[in-house]
Amino acid sequence: MRSRIPLKNWLLTFALIAAAFMLMGQNVLASDMEEDLKLRTNLEKRISELSKSKKLRKQMVKEGRERTILCKTCHGEDGIAIQPLAPNLAGQNPVYIVDQFQRFGDGRRNDYLMSNLAKTFSIEDKIKIALYYSDMEMKPSGGGNAELLPEGAKIYQESCVKCHGENGRGQEGYARLAGQRHDYVVKMLKEFRDRTGKRTNVWMSGVAIRLTDRDMDAVATYLANLN
Numbered sequence: 001m002r003s004r005i006p007l008k009n010w011l012l013t014f015a016l017i018a019a020a021f022m023l024m025g026q027n028v029l030a031s032d033m034e035e036d037l038k039l040r041t042n043l044e045k046r047i048s049e050l051s052k053s054k055k056l057r058k059q060m061v062k063e064g065r066e067r068t069i070l071c072k073t074c075h076g077e078d079g080i081a082i083q084p085l086a087p088n089l090a091g092q093n094p095v096y097i098v099d100q101f102q103r104f105g106d107g108r109r110n111d112y113l114m115s116n117l118a119k120t121f122s123i124e125d126k127i128k129i130a131l132y133y134s135d136m137e138m139k140p141s142g143g144g145n146a147e148l149l150p151e152g153a154k155i156y157q158e159s160c161v162k163c164h165g166e167n168g169r170g171q172e173g174y175a176r177l178a179g180q181r182h183d184y185v186v187k188m189l190k191e192f193r194d195r196t197g198k199r200t201n202v203w204m205s206g207v208a209i210r211l212t213d214r215d216m217d218a219v220a221t222y223l224a225n226l227n
């Protein structure tokens with residue numbers, strides 16, 4: 001006859017293994033976040049070093065502009081996108097722009113055209129382009145589902161402010177979201193949540209996994225109308 005002790009032991013062993021896996025998972029998460037933070041801080045330093053003087057910055061913006069002839073066909077003359085599903089770049093955080101450009105280039109983010117394009121620019125070019133776009137004025141795209149606005153505002157305040165800022169303008173290298181296009185925001189949130197492989201980020205996947213399609217519609221509506 002079986003005694004009860006082995007069963008208890010089994011349960012204990014199982015619990016210990018589960019706890020170990022949870023800790024391991026958290027460590028992976030923590031190191032990913034640390035890496036992310038380090039990258040952004042380094043980029044921030046590099047950008048501020050390269051654009052130390054006003055004159056130098058102006059020159060960089062001018063050169064950035066010269067490199068965006070192709071970009072305009074999708075991201076618009078004034079950084080407001082004219083192609084469906086392309087994001088607005090006007091007023092976007094320059095650290096974020098360079099970071100995403102790098103991700104397209106090394107395969108951490110995937111989009112057929114953007115990935116190929118990113119490989120043709122040096123880091124200096126990317127910084128110049130980022131400064132050029134970040135100087136532009138963002139005009140909210142509007143649209144979305146107006147009746148979901150209050151719901152969207154609530155979700156934003158509860159779940160997004162910590163990283164994307166009170167006013168949605170981005171901070172410390174995080175993306176500016178205020179004014180971004182509704183359909184693009186929804187598409188990105190789904191990619192983070194459903195882990196399509198096009199775009200992965202432990203932080204955003206952790207946030208997006210808790211959002212329903214309706215939540216995404218609501219928060220995207222709020223952001224598209226936020227100045």
Ligand code: HEC
Pocket residue numbers: 067068070071072073074075083085086087088089097100101110111113114117129175198199
């Ligand atoms: C044919 C259209 C097209 C052209 C041309 C194009 N882009 Fe894009 N761009 C897109 C699309 C679509 C996305 C969103 C990709 C995705 O779904 O991940 C994007 C994303 C980006 C992003 C990420 C922005 C964010 O908010 O995450 C940056 C930065 C960017 N493009 C910069 C550029 C620059 C700079 C150029 C010119 C050198 C350029 N793009 C040319 C269509 C285009």
Ligand code: HEC
Pocket residue numbers: 087109155156159160161162163164174175176177180184185188189199200201203204207219
């Ligand atoms: C813990 C920090 C954190 C929180 C909280 C957070 N985000 Fe993010 N978000 C990020 C990071 C980091 C990125 C850049 C991801 C990458 O590099 O691909 C990002 C990117 C995004 C993007 C893509 C922007 C673009 O231009 O492509 C969207 C959209 C977004 N977040 C929406 C949200 C929404 C909506 C919420 C709240 C429901 C939220 N985020 C909460 C950290 C956060």
